[in-house]
Amino acid sequence: MRPDLSKLDDFLDEVGADGYLVYADADESDQRYLSGFAAPDPYVTLYDGDLHLLVSSLEYGRAKREAPTDDVARIADFDYGAKREEYGPHGARDRVLAEFLAERGVSSVAAPARFPLATADGLRDLGVEVAAETDGVVTEIRATKTDEEIEHVRGAQRANEVALARAEELVRESEIDDGVLVHDGEALTSERVRREMEIELLRRGYALDEAIVACGAAAADPHDRGSGPLRPDEPVIVDVFPRDKASKYYADMTRTFVRGEPSGTVREWYDLTERAMEAALDAVEPGATGRDVHDAVCDVYEAAGEPTLRSDPTTETGFIHSTGHGVGLDVHELPRIADVDEELEPGHVITIEPGLYDPDVGGVRIEDLVCVTEDGYENLTSYPKELVVE
Amino acid sequence: MRPDLSKLDDFLDEVGADGYLVYADADESDQRYLSGFAAPDPYVTLYDGDLHLLVSSLEYGRAKREAPTDDVARIADFDYGAKREEYGPHGARDRVLAEFLAERGVSSVAAPARFPLATADGLRDLGVEVAAETDGVVTEIRATKTDEEIEHVRGAQRANEVALARAEELVRESEIDDGVLVHDGEALTSERVRREMEIELLRRGYALDEAIVACGAAAADPHDRGSGPLRPDEPVIVDVFPRDKASKYYADMTRTFVRGEPSGTVREWYDLTERAMEAALDAVEPGATGRDVHDAVCDVYEAAGEPTLRSDPTTETGFIHSTGHGVGLDVHELPRIADVDEELEPGHVITIEPGLYDPDVGGVRIEDLVCVTEDGYENLTSYPKELVVE
Numbered sequence: 001m002r003p004d005l006s007k008l009d010d011f012l013d014e015v016g017a018d019g020y021l022v023y024a025d026a027d028e029s030d031q032r033y034l035s036g037f038a039a040p041d042p043y044v045t046l047y048d049g050d051l052h053l054l055v056s057s058l059e060y061g062r063a064k065r066e067a068p069t070d071d072v073a074r075i076a077d078f079d080y081g082a083k084r085e086e087y088g089p090h091g092a093r094d095r096v097l098a099e100f101l102a103e104r105g106v107s108s109v110a111a112p113a114r115f116p117l118a119t120a121d122g123l124r125d126l127g128v129e130v131a132a133e134t135d136g137v138v139t140e141i142r143a144t145k146t147d148e149e150i151e152h153v154r155g156a157q158r159a160n161e162v163a164l165a166r167a168e169e170l171v172r173e174s175e176i177d178d179g180v181l182v183h184d185g186e187a188l189t190s191e192r193v194r195r196e197m198e199i200e201l202l203r204r205g206y207a208l209d210e211a212i213v214a215c216g217a218a219a220a221d222p223h224d225r226g227s228g229p230l231r232p233d234e235p236v237i238v239d240v241f242p243r244d245k246a247s248k249y250y251a252d253m254t255r256t257f258v259r260g261e262p263s264g265t266v267r268e269w270y271d272l273t274e275r276a277m278e279a280a281l282d283a284v285e286p287g288a289t290g291r292d293v294h295d296a297v298c299d300v301y302e303a304a305g306e307p308t309l310r311s312d313p314t315t316e317t318g319f320i321h322s323t324g325h326g327v328g329l330d331v332h333e334l335p336r337i338a339d340v341d342e343e344l345e346p347g348h349v350i351t352i353e354p355g356l357y358d359p360d361v362g363g364v365r366i367e368d369l370v371c372v373t374e375d376g377y378e379n380l381t382s383y384p385k386e387l388v389v390e
Numbered sequence: 391m392r393p394d395l396s397k398l399d400d401f402l403d404e405v406g407a408d409g410y411l412v413y414a415d416a417d418e419s420d421q422r423y424l425s426g427f428a429a430p431d432p433y434v435t436l437y438d439g440d441l442h443l444l445v446s447s448l449e450y451g452r453a454k455r456e457a458p459t460d461d462v463a464r465i466a467d468f469d470y471g472a473k474r475e476e477y478g479p480h481g482a483r484d485r486v487l488a489e490f491l492a493e494r495g496v497s498s499v500a501a502p503a504r505f506p507l508a509t510a511d512g513l514r515d516l517g518v519e520v521a522a523e524t525d526g527v528v529t530e531i532r533a534t535k536t537d538e539e540i541e542h543v544r545g546a547q548r549a550n551e552v553a554l555a556r557a558e559e560l561v562r563e564s565e566i567d568d569g570v571l572v573h574d575g576e577a578l579t580s581e582r583v584r585r586e587m588e589i590e591l592l593r594r595g596y597a598l599d600e601a602i603v604a605c606g607a608a609a610a611d612p613h614d615r616g617s618g619p620l621r622p623d624e625p626v627i628v629d630v631f632p633r634d635k636a637s638k639y640y641a642d643m644t645r646t647f648v649r650g651e652p653s654g655t656v657r658e659w660y661d662l663t664e665r666a667m668e669a670a671l672d673a674v675e676p677g678a679t680g681r682d683v684h685d686a687v688c689d690v691y692e693a694a695g696e697p698t699l700r701s702d703p704t705t706e707t708g709f710i711h712s713t714g715h716g717v718g719l720d721v722h723e724l725p726r727i728a729d730v731d732e733e734l735e736p737g738h739v740i741t742i743e744p745g746l747y748d749p750d751v752g753g754v755r756i757e758d759l760v761c762v763t764e765d766g767y768e769n770l771t772s773y774p775k776e777l778v779v780e
Contacts, residue, residue, distance in 0.1 A: 027417070090503065113480065115508075116507065117503065117507050117522040118505075118522035118524050130507070132511055134508050195592060199592060202588055202592065203585065
């Protein structure tokens with residue numbers, strides 16, 4: 001199922017460009033999304049209401065079979081060898097691209113902010129108008145998922161639950177020895193939990209590049225991935241975002257575990273965070289803004305006397321990040337669930353991840369992944385929420 | 391140990407630019423290399439004989455600790471909030487960057503070919519001269535490795551040998567059942583061998599994004615990764631290129647295995663390919679060109695009556711690729727070991743990978759990774775070369 005690109009049509013009308021031009025490899029999610037194709041080296045996608053690809057000979061056969069368009073051209077069709085003799089590889093590619101555009105009646109293009117400068121300048125020298133757009137129009141379109149995209153994310157979240165269960169099992173089965181967790185005779189470290197989760201995911205076709213397994217003061221820094229031995233009686237934040245190796249869609253989930261006896265503060269934080277989660281979920285529906293959902297979390301925390309960035313923009317403890325973000329081909333994408341006016345729409349896939357942090361206490365965070373529906377939301381996450389594991 | 395950037399100094403003198411400007415994340419190897427730092431989101435590196443970084447507040451503390459320079463600035467130091475109010479996020483970032491350059495006396499910059507267009511146009515509007523360079527000057531410098539870089543590659547090749555040994559073990563221990571290889575009661579597929587190698591590598595801190603495990607006609611297409619059950623009596627090409635998760639350096643190695651009885655043609659191809667490998671290695675020394683090494687391979691194959699791209703540029707069987715490539719932060723980088731005049735230098739790390747292909751026979755390839763030294767080369771690969779495993 002191809003995505004709805006009518007917003008891109010509108011954008012091209014508005015800026016008066018003949019087409020939208022991308023020249024990037026499929027690691028750039030806008031390229032993968034717009035082209036409906038994937039290659040490891042940069043290739044060209046032109047959208048002018050229809051889709052046109054320009055690829056290397058190496059990718060040509062596969063692009064003809066796989067890309068959702070009948071118009072796939074290859075660089076070699078444009079007398080590339082002779083052009084290369086005369087103009088060098090860059091000059092030759094620019095000329096090929098200019099001819100490809102001209103053949104399709106395109107003399108002006110809008111391009112993403114990160115479009116390659118040398119190619120833009122080369123095209124301009126050849127008379128093509130090139131204007132960078134900074135609205136991120138394709139990124140914005142990607143926020144709304146098709147049913148097929150939602151299925152990819154759902155599958156990744158199922159795999160994620162297996163990984164989380166493995167982390168929880170390691171923590172539960174560990175012994176407490178001299179102030180650290182020990183599993184099978186060896187210290188249970190952040191690194192080891194990450195690796196074991198990665199292996200579980202790998203066996204199911206999912207990649208895990210990074211994951212947070214953080215304990216103590218490390219857990220109080222939302223950007224610290226965690227390292228070294230995990231300790232008893234302290235909250236361990238496990239935040240996992242695997243990617244489907246085939247579809248390239250991500251999932252995202254966080255749970256917080258304690259092996260042993262959590263402090264009264266940590267128990268209280270956990271209960272508050274569960275309530276903040278419920279309040280946020282209650283606010284999720286089409287037409288609600290990111291701010292509406294974020295405010296629901298801040299309301300719960302502030303009513304309990306915990307600082308938030310809303311009540312104190314300089315606070316370094318309490319609720320010190322936004323409530324969530326979109327998840328898709330990128331692990332962080334639109335929409336933002338924060339202090340913004342953007343409205344939720346059916347098909348948005350977003351995280352809800354309230355949390356509380358203090359270097360003297362550690363951190364607590366719970367994160368579910370949900371899909372906005374016509375009348376509310378569907379939670380794509382079914383993993384239980386239990387603080388103490390034993 | 392910082393790399394020798396004198397070629398970049400010369401380049402800036404030659405083009406008359408005050409500095410070299412990169413704005414990219416650390417996935418772009420030139421950025422990682424030049425900055426000596428790594429962040430997942432785009433950050434700015436300026437080189438003008440000295441190194442200067444401009445990063446987000448989130449990365450500032452780590453950049454101060456880790457980057458090999460005393461000049462680390464953060465976007466927030468340039469009144470970003472007020473600029474954002476007035477000019478939006480893109481306009482504000484452009485103005486911050488222009489001020490950062492002006493403070494350092496830089497009014498003209500050379501930039502990589504893939505420098506982001508919106509930023510270049512924004513800087514130009516603010517009076518900064520920006521010219522894309524298409525020589526790939528930093529990529530060229532990266533071809534020559536420091537001792538530390540060579541150690542990273544060497545370590546990755548050690549891990550690679552463990553992965554190869556695992557693949558060979560799976561093939562050796564498999565049963566032959568109804569025309570396919572079966573291991574532990576299940577078909578031994580390309581996918582399964584890849585996954586098992588990936589797990590071995592993961593346990594050692596190495597990532598394996600892709601690997602070729604290809605049998606039969608798939609092995610005859612050097613770009614086919616292979617899929618489905620492996621078969622007896624046919625050559626299986628195993629081409630593995632893991633990446634050190636910490637240093638981000640790659641290794642690369644290929645072996646070809648047969649479980650059962652190879653055909654006479656395959657045995658002959660294997661012997662020829664071993665001889666082509668020896669001939670190529672004999673040609674590796676400082677001052678030799680990529681062509682000298684490539685020719686040594688072509689000479690062996692052509693003398694035996696096998697077609698090569700040198701003897702027939704349109705051939706689709708025989709030796710249908712170049713002899714090798716550099717390996718470092720990218721798995722394919724400079725120098726090229728092909729029909730080119732570029733000369734080898736001490737510190738180049740290159741693959742030597744002769745092979746023969748025909749869809750009716752399959753493929754045979756052997757690939758070692760070597761480092762060019764003052765008086766020849768050091769082979770970084772110690773894995774044995776045996777066709778038949780049983």
